[in-house]
Amino acid sequence: MRIVVNLDVMLAKRKRKLQDLAEEIGITPQNLSVLKAGRAKAIRFSTLAAICKALECQPRDILEYRD
Amino acid sequence: MLILVWVAFIIPTGAASADQSFFIMLAALLKIAFSFLAMRQLRRFFVRLQAGEIFDRSGIDVLWRVGAYCLPYGVVAVTVRIWRMAESDYSFLPGISGYTVMVAEFLPSITPWVVGAVLILFSWLLREGANIEEENRLTI
Numbered sequence: 347m348r349i350v351v352n353l354d355v356m357l358a359k360r361k362r363k364l365q366d367l368a369e370e371i372g373i374t375p376q377n378l379s380v381l382k383a384g385r386a387k388a389i390r391f392s393t394l395a396a397i398c399k400a401l402e403c404q405p406r407d408i409l410e411y412r413d
Numbered sequence: 414m415l416i417l418v419w420v421a422f423i424i425p426t427g428a429a430s431a432d433q434s435f436f437i438m439l440a441a442l443l444k445i446a447f448s449f450l451a452m453r454q455l456r457r458f459f460v461r462l463q464a465g466e467i468f469d470r471s472g473i474d475v476l477w478r479v480g481a482y483c484l485p486y487g488v489v490a491v492t493v494r495i496w497r498m499a500e501s502d503y504s505f506l507p508g509i510s511g512y513t514v515m516v517a518e519f520l521p522s523i524t525p526w527v528v529g530a531v532l533i534l535f536s537w538l539l540r541e542g543a544n545i546e547e548e549n550r551l552t553i
Contacts, residue, residue: 373553377553380551386551388548388552390552393553
């Protein structure tokens with residue numbers, strides 16, 4: 347029962363690099379890497395919105411609930 | 414070791430009966446054991462302090478353990494004091510109230526309780542701080 351972050355999937359679909367996305371949304375690549383690896387404890391709505399805007403997707407494409 | 418305990422703790426108390434000797438010896442051994450454990454943790458704490466690593470989780474745990482070992486030390490110390498007060502005759506101290514005797518007897522035994530409680534409280538606060546810091550760090 348956990349929230350899975352599918353950021354790597356979306357990055358691959360959009361053919362984007364983590365570094366570029368980090369630069370575009372204004373957070374450090376280290377923090378984005380923590381999010382991508384699923385080690386983050388929480389995500390701010392502003393960060394999620396920025397990621398969705400940059401990758402042209404919905405929050406459900408980034409986050410998934412697995413039982 | 415036992416002779417040392419006997420000389421350091423039992424002879425000065427003027428223990429009379431065999432039961433009293435055994436009890437005081439047992440208490441002294443327990444106090445030595447707990448103080449040894451506390452000192453060992455304290456040594457680790459100072460090593461971490463020197464390396465500037467006291468505010469990480471391991472450093473906080475070491476601090477908590479020092480406090481935790483102080484408490485049973487205090488329990489043994491207070492038990493011995495209560496028992497000794499019950500057995501002793503303070504009539505050779507004219508003009509000294511029972512309250513003064515009680516404070517004089519208990520003050521040294523209460524110190525480990527106070528130190529232990531302060532250390533445990535301090536380590537709990539540090540641990541909460543570390544939790545908040547980690548949560549903030551992992552909030553993206």
